[in-house]
Amino acid sequence: METEISKINQPEQTQESLSDHERWASIIGGSAMVLMGLQQRSLRGVLTAIAGGSLAYHGATADKSLTDKVADAVGINKSIKVEKTVTINKSAAELYEYWHNFENLPTFMKHVRSVQVIDMRRSHWVANAPMGQTVEWDADIINDQPNQLIAWASIEGASVDNSGFVRFTPAPDDRGTEVKVVMEYDMPGGMVTAAIAKLFGEEPEQQIGDELRRFKQLMETGEIATTEGQPRG
Amino acid sequence: MKALCWHGANDVRVDNVPDPKILNRRDAILKITSTAICGSDLHLYNGFIPSMQSGDIMGHEFMGEIVELGSAVKNFSIGDRVVVPFTIACGNCFSCNRNLWSLCDNSNPNAFMAEALYGYSAAGLFGYSHIFGGYAGGQAEYVRVPFADTGLLKIPDELTDEQVLFLTDIFPTGYMAAENCNIKPGDTVAVWGCGPVGQFAIKSAYLLGAERVIAIDRVPERLKMAKEQSGAEVINYEEIDPGEALKEMTGGRGPDSCIDAVGLEAHGTGLDSLYDQAKQSVRLETDRPTALRQILVACGKGGTVSIPGVYGGVIDKLPIGAAFNKGLTLKMGQTHVHNYLRPLLEHIQKGDIDPSYVITHRMKLDDAPKGYEIFKHKKQDCIKIVLTP
Numbered sequence: 001m002e003t004e005i006s007k008i009n010q011p012e013q014t015q016e017s018l019s020d021h022e023r024w025a026s027i028i029g030g031s032a033m034v035l036m037g038l039q040q041r042s043l044r045g046v047l048t049a050i051a052g053g054s055l056a057y058h059g060a061t062a063d064k065s066l067t068d069k070v071a072d073a074v075g076i077n078k079s080i081k082v083e084k085t086v087t088i089n090k091s092a093a094e095l096y097e098y099w100h101n102f103e104n105l106p107t108f109m110k111h112v113r114s115v116q117v118i119d120m121r122r123s124h125w126v127a128n129a130p131m132g133q134t135v136e137w138d139a140d141i142i143n144d145q146p147n148q149l150i151a152w153a154s155i156e157g158a159s160v161d162n163s164g165f166v167r168f169t170p171a172p173d174d175r176g177t178e179v180k181v182v183m184e185y186d187m188p189g190g191m192v193t194a195a196i197a198k199l200f201g202e203e204p205e206q207q208i209g210d211e212l213r214r215f216k217q218l219m220e221t222g223e224i225a226t227t228e229g230q231p232r233g
Numbered sequence: 234m235k236a237l238c239w240h241g242a243n244d245v246r247v248d249n250v251p252d253p254k255i256l257n258r259r260d261a262i263l264k265i266t267s268t269a270i271c272g273s274d275l276h277l278y279n280g281f282i283p284s285m286q287s288g289d290i291m292g293h294e295f296m297g298e299i300v301e302l303g304s305a306v307k308n309f310s311i312g313d314r315v316v317v318p319f320t321i322a323c324g325n326c327f328s329c330n331r332n333l334w335s336l337c338d339n340s341n342p343n344a345f346m347a348e349a350l351y352g353y354s355a356a357g358l359f360g361y362s363h364i365f366g367g368y369a370g371g372q373a374e375y376v377r378v379p380f381a382d383t384g385l386l387k388i389p390d391e392l393t394d395e396q397v398l399f400l401t402d403i404f405p406t407g408y409m410a411a412e413n414c415n416i417k418p419g420d421t422v423a424v425w426g427c428g429p430v431g432q433f434a435i436k437s438a439y440l441l442g443a444e445r446v447i448a449i450d451r452v453p454e455r456l457k458m459a460k461e462q463s464g465a466e467v468i469n470y471e472e473i474d475p476g477e478a479l480k481e482m483t484g485g486r487g488p489d490s491c492i493d494a495v496g497l498e499a500h501g502t503g504l505d506s507l508y509d510q511a512k513q514s515v516r517l518e519t520d521r522p523t524a525l526r527q528i529l530v531a532c533g534k535g536g537t538v539s540i541p542g543v544y545g546g547v548i549d550k551l552p553i554g555a556a557f558n559k560g561l562t563l564k565m566g567q568t569h570v571h572n573y574l575r576p577l578l579e580h581i582q583k584g585d586i587d588p589s590y591v592i593t594h595r596m597k598l599d600d601a602p603k604g605y606e607i608f609k610h611k612k613q614d615c616i617k618i619v620l621t622p
Contacts, residue, residue, distance in 0.1 A: 087327070089325065089326055089327050089330070174327075174330075175327055176327065206345050209345065209348075210344075210345060213344055213345075216326075216338065216339065217323075217339045220323065220325040220326050220338070220339055221259070221323040221324075221325045221326075221339050221380070222258065222259070222305065223257040223258055223259060223305075224257075225257075225323075225339055225340055225341065225342045225357065225366070225379065226256055226257065226342050227256075227342055227366065227367050227368055227369070228256070229254060229256050230253055230254075230256065230368070230369045230377060231234070231236065231250040231251040231252065231253055231290065231369055232238070232250060232286075232288040232289060232290060232369065233236060233238030233240075233246070233248035233250050233287075233288040233289075233290065
């Protein structure tokens with residue numbers, strides 16, 4: 001299977017290497033599994049590496065980031081990586097527009113309590129954690145291609161280290177738009193890790209899948225299918 | 234309100250439960266005027282469909298009067314008398330746009346369960362386990378109908394409930410089964426199972442131009458109904474091997490198409506049916522495909538096998554070689570009820586068919602538990618039970 005990030009994951013062979021622009025283009029335009037190409041690498045490392053030098057994130061080389069290397073060495077790399085795709089019967093422009101206002105996301109992301117957009121780049125996230133607790137972090141948009149892609153990463157030192165992108169690709173013929181989400185939560189250990197792990201339960205794939213499904217329901221039908229609150233004996 | 238609730242295999246009770254509420258903008262609440270027990274409800278009653286929970290309200294064949302509407306439903310009014318397709322469909326997704334309504338992408342809130350079993354999820358269904366959405370059913374005094382703006386069919390005053398109630402499921406299901414046979418002039422259609430869906434498949438095969446329809450069952454009154462109401466020829470499989478009989482009756486060619494209106498709890502006479510009953514009883518096999526096995530062998534070369542009978546899981550020893558080497562076409566699936574509401578209502582209005590002929594029992598909702606027992610054991614020549622609250 002062709003993989004996308006494999007193209008950007010071979011620094012030795014690519015001394016005259018792909019430009020950042022080309023690397024993003026391969027993520028935006030590719031069709032195969034993203035995480036297959038990622039293998040043991042951190043998504044954050046890849047995304048922030050190709051986000052360009054203007055952002056001071058760790059892992060600003062095409063190689064593994066130092067934190068990745070340390071985590072691998074001591075065996076505490078408990079990152080959750082998820083990739084899910086759904087096809088939605090709406091134009092990429094409509095879907096991009098709704099998603100781009102991050103304050104809309106809690107409508108279909110059950111574990112996210114609120115998102116506050118601070119400015120063009122930064123947003124503040126509050127997520128539900130077990131026992132009525134919440135976890136909070138700030139994230140920056142690190143790439144924004146209208147109607148195609150939004151990539152984000154939590155800022156340096158955030159209590160919840162996460163990164164990812166959502167990509168909107170036209171589906172063949174009249175099938176709408178393929179929406180792919182690739183996300184990674186890094187697990188530095190401690191309380192927050194436990195909280196995040198519980199947040200996603202045993203099945204982070206299912207949770208992201210359910211969120212994408214609710215996004216599809218909302219965009220296509222105007223509502224989210226539910227039976228919560230119906231009678232039973 | 235009163236509602237018929239599932240509490241386990243062979244245990245259904247009329248409970249007092251809260252009234253349903255509008256939960257989404259496209260919902261409607263109906264006051265049920267008539268509801269029926271479906272053969273596929275017996276699969277729930279017998280405990281063969283997984284993911285039922287104690288307290289689930291049953292029933293997917295129902296009609297009634299709109300008493301409350303969500304704010305987004307503009308094409309119906311309070312007081313409208315409507316029938317409801319048993320398949321819940323949004324009308325907006327790719328599947329609905331291709332008229333594959335029972336494959337709606339958006340109506341199953343528990344799609345993840347269906348995906349685990351089937352790879353992808355089909356539509357949500359009323360009162361048919363949590364794999365199919367866990368929606369409360371309509372064997373009750375009131376019901377909530379999601380996507381009411383897309384699903385409901387308004388019924389003219391001059392038609393009675395009994396004439397139109399079966400538009401919710403069994404008449405379209407029988408009709409689609411016959412349509413899937415791609416009937417051409419001179420065709421012979423063989424129908425396994427003369428329950429209500431089989432009866433409507435027989436009737437529909439004639440409506441669609443079949444030369445002959447041969448009905449197969451073991452229950453004399455069901456064969457009698459097929460013969461008297463639709464003019465079918467009949468085979469009692471307890472008296473004669475249906476494969477041999479069909480070959481003789483069709484000049485050695487075999488039927489051009491076969492309909493499996495039996496599904497996952499088939500009975501039979503051979504060793505294979507005992508084998509299936511044993512395996513199914515210890516859950517080594519979820520479905521008992523006696524009828525389907527016979528059909529694959531009995532169907533003529535190049536024929537079509539149409540399966541309206543419900544299957545839910547895995548089956549053993551399916552003679553796929555018979556299907557392959559005769560070049561059979563298999564067509565199946567839950568009914569795309571929305572496609573058939575208006576055309577079949579017209580058939581009823583023109584007098585081509587009065588579907589109420591399958592009704593043998595009329596009971597009150599309070600007596601539904603007794604109704605399930607009568608229907609399950611085919612007591613009192615029972616073919617179809619209609620309940621009124």
